[in-house]
Amino acid sequence: MTTLTVVIIFLGLSVKAKSYSTCDLHNDILIYPDQINIKDGFASGEGKIGKNKILISMPANKELELALKRNQILYLSNISAEVKPLDPPTNFGQFDYRNYYRSKNIYERLSLKNYQLRIKQANFFDYLHVFRNQLKNYFAKLPRIVSFMISEMILAENPDSKNKIILDNYRNLGVIHLLSISGLHVGLYTVFISTICTLLKRDEYETLFICTTFLIAEIFLADFQAGFVRASLGYFLGKVFALGNIPLAKGDRLGLVTIIHLGIKPTLFLNCGAILSYLLVLGLEIIGEKNPLKQGFFLNLLTTPILLNNFYQFNIFTIIFNLMIVPVFNFCLLPLTFLGAISYKFLPAVTYFIEKIFTLIMNGINMVAQTKFGMIIFGKITWWQTIFLLIISSSLIIFYHNKKIRNRLCLALGIGYCSIFFSIHFPLQGQVSIIDVGQGDSILITTPLRRKAYLIDTGGKVNFGKKKSEPQFNRITLPYLNAQGIDHLDGVFLSHQDADHIGDLGPLLEQVAVKKLYFAQGLNENPSFIKRIKGKVNHTKLIPLIAGNVVKEEGIDLHTVHPFKPGTGKNEDSLSLWFRLGGKSWLFTGDLDQAGEQRLWQHFPLQVDYFKLGHHGSKTSSNPEFLHNINPKLVFISAGRNNRFGHPHQETLETLQTLKIPYYTTQDSGTITWTYSPFTQKNKFSTFNQGPLHGTN
Structure with missing residues (x-):
């Protein structure tokens, strides 16, 4: 049986998850110190109820913090918690965390309100978790880049969100596999151990035992990372069959490894990393080519479809970057990483010197990666x-x-x-998409064929207190654009200054080329707005708008219908736009209040087909008389799930019910998309979570 046959057969079997039953809160939750992180008084991570693994989050009291610092294994009992299934993605192109955790046999998350702690008597397996946590804590004390490198190499995890830029740079250059503990590291570890064993005059069986013991320990420390497990199984089977003088072709060995790995973890191939790991090894066996350029070319042929399906982009110079960076990594970064981690205990000056070397190398890689040289935003393939x-x-x-x-x-x-x-890149359809950015606004408008792309507002998270998180733009809007092959925007319209509308303007301008930036007159005098765009609009034309202005673009004319005088970017100054596409008219009013809506109607007595409710469905907007006058066939509400403002307000929903105006919300439907075509009179609505909306034309 060939390797390819085995892989194809068991690829189908791999999607069958282990049986799972809803967790019983009458049982205790087992937590290990290496699987829980505490930040800003809140604990989150993985736990276990019976045989079920779960995600948990809870307030971290002093007792919990102290127990975890002491590396104690804990039971949580007398639990008061909310149990929810893992949320699916709500936007096209968004990372599917539910599928990711499904590959780890995790299906539910618990939000704990109250709990009691009980210390568990540790067994041998528990002490492995304790040892892993001790390593984790030790690595956290190292200088940032050394800490990042050793944590990736040993624990297969990123200890600090600040290191995300390093991961992004490696990914953009196509060398992210160097930071994934896998076959390369198994080979280095076993060669090193075998050399030591030879010097100590150990025989082959003793060497195999020592190498296998080390690999098993590292598999646990690396949290069963798929590539490392595959390579370790391959090493073990190859040695066992060789010592037993049993012929085993490389293809058959990979097939046997696949069977064993899938037997241990049936959900293996739900993980993109596992697919790439096995595909690369399969490719090496098929290729049989020693020339590094040809080998690299063929391997890129194999992996590119998987990359486009999952990440929507690739770098045409990946082969060259690999030839340049792999030797530096193998002969410089890797040995220095281990030297820096070990020397910190005895000679910290050596570690800090290595940190300086790493900083220089990473800065160089960053300079190349930030140019996006060779990067092609292809789009998501089916x-x-x-x-x-x-x-x-x-x-x-x-x-x-x-x-x-x-x-x-x-x-x-x-x-x-x-x-x-x-x-x-030259679609037959255009669209208007109300992107689910949570509690905020962001609307994408595109035209068909020679596509033009425009964004109304960027979304953004309102931060209460000093706590900051990764921009939602990076997690939601950027993947949404890239999945459609959009690498630049012809125009961005900003309604007003609120963070939930333009909070992610900075990250957008840093990562996406924007030709023109439109805003209501007066906003450009606002100090907060000036700070957002400072140093980020060198190649972007800034255009203030006032009621009566018309932005004429290819395939679309956008009419400014508010404000009537310059303002400072407040709700009542919201930039409001009306346009017609595919025979249908749209109106967007930002967070315009009811008084502003009335002024708008007095100057522009419009009737519209589709309207996005002002201020996320707040009672401060959507005046009943205004809604009656514009007479929309359908309205939309962009608001976050369980938002602290209670949007949409019940008063607004009752107004819609009284006027018999149907509505859809991003809370329930995820991204809402309307598509039209210049070749047909048909247009349609669809939602990411609920599918097509019937009867909405």
Whole structure:
């Protein structure tokens, strides 16, 4: 049985998760110190109820903090908690955490309100968790980059969110696999241990035992990272069969490793990292090519469809970057990482010197990565396109030496990629999408064919107190744009200064090219706004708008219908836009209050097909008379789930009910998208969570 056959058969079986039953809160929750993090008085991480793994979050009292510092294994009892299934993504292109945790057999999350602690008598397995936590705490004391490197190499985790830029840089250059503990590290570890054993005159069986023991321990420390488990199983089976003089082809060994790994973890291939790990090894066996350039080219052919399906972009110079960075990593970064981690205990000056070396190297990598040289925002490809490209790429590698077949496959592959690329970047449909950015506003407008893309507001999280988090733009809007192959915006319209509307303007301007930035007159005099855009609009044209101005763009005219005088960016100064697309009219009014709505109607007696309710459905907006006058067929509400403002307000919903105006909210539906085509009179609404909306044309 060939490796490819085994992989295909068990790929189908891998999606079958282990049986799972809803957790019983009458049972105690077992938590290990290495699986819980405490930040700002709040604890979160993984726990276990019976056989079920769960995500937990809870207030961290002093007793809990002290117990975790002492590396104690704990039971949580007398629990008062809310049990919820893991949330699905609500936007196209958004990372699917539910599927990610499903690959780890985690299906539910608990928000604990009250609990009591009880210390568990530790067994041998528990002490492994204690040891892992001790390493975790020790690594956290190291200088930041050394800490990051050793944590990735040993624990397969990032100890600090500040290091995300390093991960992004490696990912953009196509060398992220260097930071994923895998076959490379298994090879280095076993060669090092085998060399020591040879010097100590240990025989092959003793060497195998020592190497296997070390690998098992490291598998646990690395939290069963798929690539490392695969490589460790491959090493063990290869040595056992060799010592037993049992012939075993490399392909059969990989097939056997796949069977064993899937037997241990049936949800293995729900994880993109696991798919890439096995695909790369399978590719190496199919290729059998020693030339590093050819080998790199073929491996990129195999992995690109998976990358486009999951990350929507790739770098055409990945092969070159690998040839440049891999030697630096293997012969400089990796040995210095371990030296820096060990020397910190005895000679901290050495560790800080290594940190300086790492800083120089990382700064160099950052400079190259930030240019985005060779980066192509391709867009998300479908599962069937992924399979098609994988089949053609695999066939090209297998039949590469047959010139006639090779030429045909190259042509098919080229046509396939070009067809998919043009279908994404020159779409037959345009859209208006109310993106689910939580408690905020962000609306994407695109035109068909020679696509133009515009954004009304950027969304942004309102931070209460000093606590700050990663911009929502990075998690929601940027993937949403990239998944559609959008790498620049022709225009961004800003309604007013509130953080939930333009809080993510800075991250947007830093990562996406914006040709024109539109805003209501007077906002450009606001110190807060000036601070947001300072140093970020060198190549962006700033255009203030006042009622009566018309922004004429290819395929769309956007009419400014508010404000009537310059303001400072308050709710009552909200920039309001009316436009027509595909025979339908739209109105967006930001957080305009009821008085402003009345002024708007007096100057512009519009009737609209679709209207996004002002101020997230607040009772301060959506005047009943105004709604009656504009007479929308359908309205939309952009508001966060369980938001602290109670949006949409009941008064507003009752107004809609009285006027018999149907509505949809991003709270329930996720992103709401309207599509239209210049080739047909048909247009349609769809929601990310609920599918097509019928009867809305």
